[in-house]
Amino acid sequence: MKYQLKYFFSISLLFTFLMSFAQQNAPSKERIKITGTVIEKISKQPLEYATVTFINSKNPKAIAGGITNAKGEFAIDVISGVYDIKIEFISFKLNEIKQKNLQSSTNLGKIALEEDAAQLNExxxxxxxxxxxxxxxxxxxxxxxxxxxxxxxxxxxxxxxxxxxxxxxxxxxxxxxxxxxxxxxxxxxxxxxxxxxxxxxxxxxxxxxxxxxxxxxxxxxxxxxxxxxxxxKKGKNQGLNGTFIASTGIPDNHGLSGTLSYKSKNFNIFTTQGYNYRNSPGSAITNSRYLNSDNTTKNYVNETRENDRYNKGYNGNFGLELYLNESTSWTNILNYRKNKGDNVDDVFQKNYDQNYVYDYTRNRTNEENSDSENVEFSTNFTKKFKKDGHKLTIDGSFSTNNDLNDAIITDKATNSNKVKFDNTINNQDQNRNLIQMDYVLPLGKGSQFEAGYRGDFSKLVTDYRVENDGVINTNFTNTLEYKEKVNAIYTQYGMKINKFSALFGLRFEDSNIDINQLATNDFNTKKYSNFFPSAFFTYEISDESSTSISYSRRISRPRGRMLNPFSNLSSNINIFTGNPDLNPAFTDAIDLGYIKRWDKLTLNTSLYVNKTTDVFQFARRESGDFVNGTPIIISSPINLATEYRAGYEFTLNYSPYKWWKLNGNFNFFRNETQGNFVYTDFNNQEIVQNFDNTTTSWYTRITSKVSLPYKIDWQTNATYNGPQNYAQGRSLGVFAANLAFSKDILKDKGTLSFNISDVFNSRKRMMDSYLAGVVDSYSEMQWRKRQFSLSFTYRINKQKNERERQPKNDNNDNGGDFPG
CATH class of the missing domain: 2.170.130.10 (TonB-dependent receptor, plug domain)
Structure with missing residues (x-):
């Protein structure tokens, strides 16, 4: 968008120069100054970069013009005469003043522009x-x-x-x-x-x-x-632009990052570089009461866990966008990521008998080293044709990724002199290639056709090995090869008639999935082809309000950890295993939306209903194995029959004063799950677990931004996730708050920021779970404790409040919006 703004800016300067030259050669006419202010019709806020053009009806070539400043003001010198005046701004309707007789310096006052309702009432x-x-x-x-x-x-x-x-x-x-x-x-x-x-x-x-x-x-x-x-970011402003940030924090949270771009008429070079060193200390507890078959108490185990996760990460990209001509561009980006981490996981298991009398303590220390490296090359070719909105885009992305995790687990107990050593190695290699083509063709005023192809081809090999005291444990050792080939084609047609818009689409995807367990020679191929229709309808009730209803069909394919049967052995009594026989889940979604705008308030609401078949659900069960009499509990994903989800959401943007802005979001939803989990246990008995469950929950967030004197900004946000019931337990409500301050320095080229993440150190996942005849437990998990951060930002040739408006059809949208 900034490219287009600068384009109009350059044209305006050229017009001004030509007019000034013409004025110097027309002494018979008086030079006068025309001023005014361009504002938005609804909010009354000034519009920066609006274009004002003067056209002399007797001599169309005699043109003067300019652009508005940050306050929406313009002051343009013209020769006295009769003019058609055009006031324009991207995505706003043209405001034209016809045959204005200007014989002396004149203030045109406030000129209001109205947003173009064709753009989804943005x-x-x-x-x-x-x-x-x-x-x-x-x-x-x-x-x-x-x-x-x-x-x-x-x-x-x-x-x-x-x-x-x-x-x-x-x-x-x-x-x-x-x-x-x-x-x-x-x-x-x-x-x-x-x-x-x-x-x-x-x-x-x-x-x-x-x-x-x-x-x-x-x-x-x-x-x-x-x-x-x-x-x-890819750089939008002409010339050299950049932003650099240095940050530090407690616990260790240090980083340097920068974005830099140089844009000219023929090319745009841009890069982002970032390095960080972080420690994310966390903790967890799991207090379990193990049960006999009649649900009486068998024993207790209280498990506490402390984590220190140290990470050193680098992320960098370099891109070059070539403007081959006025309508054709070619962009190439090379991205590289490197991350090394040390994760120390210290687990203490205090064991008690059925009367809660202390017995002994087991300590498991997991020292894990991780190393990941990713290289990706992506390319984009965009061709825009003469007709507005008519374009062709071709994209390609080719990447390789390697993750290596090596952990040594030391296991010892106060009731034994024996120390046990486990070693786990998890080596993952992934290659992914993506090819995509999208074509957009406007068919006339208010209608548009789109079509495209997408090929996504990936291969992930996970080599997981467990050694117990130097001997390979075949129960937990496996090499999983996952291959995915998805070919897709789509087409859609949109039209707009007066205040009514419609968009109809159909997507076809052919999926070919191979899930091979090489250690056991277990090969599984899943092939399926599916149609995914979509339909969107919108109606503009007025300039300030619109409503819509939409439908789409979606798919969720299980991947990675969900499929891989390898286990994480940080805890030897609570183990997660994947399920290589998982099937994809399909979702039908309906969404009813409404937007209403007032001068200082914008309301966006949505009522939605989703139906998902073969939904994924995590189920806990006994493994049949024991550690000193304590049963090992397995948690694994399964396919259940059906899930119904319905909810209501609204978002509010409110600006009571120029110095205070509020944003609120609220979501209430209801989930109903229907299905049974049927499996054969370690005693060769068929077990049926009924997972029928209905739960309601809600989520809310509010953000406040206040501009204080001396160029100090204050931002606060608070969130709350309501409690939620599951078939085998319940999650508790979680409240968290963040706080931040900033101060502009160095003539607004620099900014100092201070923030506190999780002010009350309350962001934890808390759950009660119950498995009849097996275990009743309560758990808390805190991934990262409260954090304090200080950062300094410095900008090169870029103002802090500079706005970069987006074009009507952004290449990253993979197509156009509703026709307008």
């Missing part, structure tokens, strides 16, 4: 350091200068976005649904561990995040809960 909260664009099919969060994420990572950014939450382990959920697909620049992340990869990318590298709760057919069908598209 709502932009202006004059914000970080803005939220609310559209009927998605929310776009422009990261800007969010105080909460200075010196932070992508995970920190996501956790500050309405409708999105990141749990204590880094898992992302959308409207309470963890089955969400994360894209980077419109492509799926190539990382093996997506939660860890998001912690490597510095927050300053992000331009914006698109939250798409009900994606259309142009998007990958993966992700039953919706999509998050993280768009990285």
């Amino acid at each position: 709502v932009i909260i202006r004059a914000e350091k970080s803005t939220v664009e609310i559209k009927l099919d998605k929310k776009v969060y422009n990261v800007g200068n969010d105080l909460m994420v200075k010196g932070g990572t992508v995970s920190d950014v996501l956790d500050n976005i309405p409708s999105v939450s990141v749990d204590v382990e880094g898992n992302v959920s959308l409207r309470g649904n963890e089955n969400v697909r994360v894209l980077i620049d419109g492509k799926p992340s190539n990382a093996i561990n997506i939660a860890e990869a998001l912690r490597l990318i510095p927050a300053d590298a992000i331009d914006k995040v698109e939250v798409i709760t009900n994606p259309s057919a142009r998007y990958d069908a993966e992700g039953g809960g919706g999509l998050l598209n993280i768009i990285l």
Whole structure:
């Protein structure tokens, strides 16, 4: 968008120069100054970079013009005469003053521009350091200068976005649904561990995040809960621009990052570099009462765990965008990530008899070293044709990723002199290739056709080995080979008639999945082909309100940890194993949306219903093995029959005063699960566990931004996740709050920021679980304790409050919006 703004700016300067030259050669006419202010019609806020053009009706070639400043003001010298005056701003309707007789210097007053309703009634909260664009099919969060994420990572950014939450382990959920697909620049992340990869990318590298709760057919069908598209900065302003951030914190949280770009008429060079060193100390407890078959107490085990996770991470990319001509561009980006970590996991298990009399303590210390490396090359070719919106894009992404985790587990107990040593090695190699082509063709006023192809081909080999006192444990040793080939084609058609818009789409995906356990020669192939229809309808009730209804079908394919039967042995009595026989889950989603705008308030509401078949569910069961009489409990994912999810969400943006801005998000949902878990236990008996369960829960977040005197900004946000019932337990409610301050220095080129993450040290996952005749337990898990951070930001040739508006059709959208 900044490219287009600078383009108009350059044209305006050229027009001004030509007019000035013409004026010097026309002495018979008087030179006068025309002034005025351009504002937005609804909010009355000034519009910077609006273009004002004067055209002499008697001599169309005689043109003067200019652009508005940060206050929306313009002052343009013209020759006295009669003019047609055009006032323009991208994505706003043209305001034209016909045959204006200007014989002396004149102030035109305030000129209001109205947003173009054809663009999904996009709502932009202006004059914000970080803005939220609310559209009927998605929310776009422009990261800007969010105080909460200075010196932070992508995970920190996501956790500050309405409708999105990141749990204590880094898992992302959308409207309470963890089955969400994360894209980077419109492509799926190539990382093996997506939660860890998001912690490597510095927050300053992000331009914006698109939250798409009900994606259309142009998007990958993966992700039953919706999509998050993280768009990285590529440089938009002409000339040399950059931002550099240095940060430090307690516990250890030190980092350096920078984005730099140079843009000219023929090319754009950009890079992001970031290095961080972090310690994320965490803790956990699991207090268990083990049961006899009649549910009487057998014994107690209280397990405590302390973690110190040290990570050194580097993330860097380098990109070159070539403007081959006015309508064709070619972009190439090379990205490299490197991460090394040391994770010390100290577990104490205090054992008590049935009368809660202390017996002995077992100590397991897991010292894990991790090393991951990722290389990715991506390319994009974009061709724009003469007709507005007519374009062809071709994308390719090719990557390789290696994760190596080596752990030594020392096991000793106070009732024995024997010390046991376990060694686990987990080596994962992944290769991923993606090819995509999208074509958009406007068919006339108010209609548009799209079509495209996508091929996603990946291979992941996980070599997991366990050694007990130097002897390989064949029960936990395995090599899993996962191959995925997905070919997809889609088409969609959109139309707009007066205030009514419709978008119909159909996507076809052919999936070929191989899941091979090489150690046991167990080969499993899953092939399936599916259609994924989508339909969107919108109606513009007025200039201030719109409503929509949409439908889409989605798929969730199990991957990685969900499939791999290897175990994590940090605890030897609570073990997670994957299930290589998992089938994909399918979701039908309906979403009813409504937007209403007032002068200082914007309300966006959504009522949604999802039905998911073969939904994933984690089930606990006895393994049949014991450690000193304590049964080993296995947790594993399974396919259940059906899940129904319904909810209501609303987002409020309110600016009571220029110095105070509030953003609130609330989500209430109801989940109903229907299905039985049938398995054969270690006694060769068929066990039927009924997982029928109905639960309600809610989530809310409020963010306050206050501008204080002396250029000090104060930001606070608070979140609450309500309790939720599961078939085998219950999670408790969690409250957390963050606080941040910033101060501009060095003539606004620099900013000092201080923030406290998890002010009350209360962000924990707390759960009660119950398995009849086996165990009754309570657990708490805190991934990262309260953190204090201080950061310094310095900008080169870039103002702090500079706004970069996006073009109507962004290449990262993989297509166009509704036709307009």
